[in-house]
Amino acid sequence: LLRDVYGLLRSAHYRTAPDDLRFLLDGPALSLYRLVCNEQTIAVAMVVEEGGLDAGMAAEIAAGRRRPRGHLLVQTMAIHEQQPQYLQQRVARVVRIAVHTKLQGRGLGSQLLQAIIADQQARGVCAVGSSFSATPEVLAFWQRNGFDLVRIGHKKQAASAAPSALVLRHL
Secondary structure (H helix, E strand, C coil), X not given: CHHXXXXXXXXXXXXXXXXXXXXXXXCCCEEEEEEEECCEEEEEEEEEEEECCCHHHHHHHHCCCCCCCCCHHHHHHHHHCCCHHHHHCEEEEEEEEEECHHHCXXXXXXXXXXXXXXXXXXXXXXXXXXXXXXXXXXXXXXHHCCCEEEEEEEEECCCCCCXXXXXXXXX
């Protein structure tokens, strides 16, 4: 299973690195989702839960004195929107989503994403989001699935030549 999942991530996503294997094995608040056909993993997603921080920590982050790892979406929203209460909400971030290269363009990524949304809503999170290189195709995928573009970076990333984007879908 680990070989299937990591192999799919490596083949379908340009930013997958050996650190992702470690994250798969011991990442805090990590959930792994996958689509299977004939016992083969055909799509996979790594999702982490962010936020749920106490009011004291939220105030420290909003003031710029703290920046704990693993809370990218809620920290970005709290700082850029000047809304520290985002840090206290539970939000799911899709870290990676990948579909087997031979099966892309068939709606499998959307199917997997909709399952993630339903599961995370049942777990009580208030939103699902992601951060990625904003190529037109990838941004269109997220927008087709009901996500709003809430932030776009000012600089192009070296690996993709596209700016970073942050999308969010409130549940």
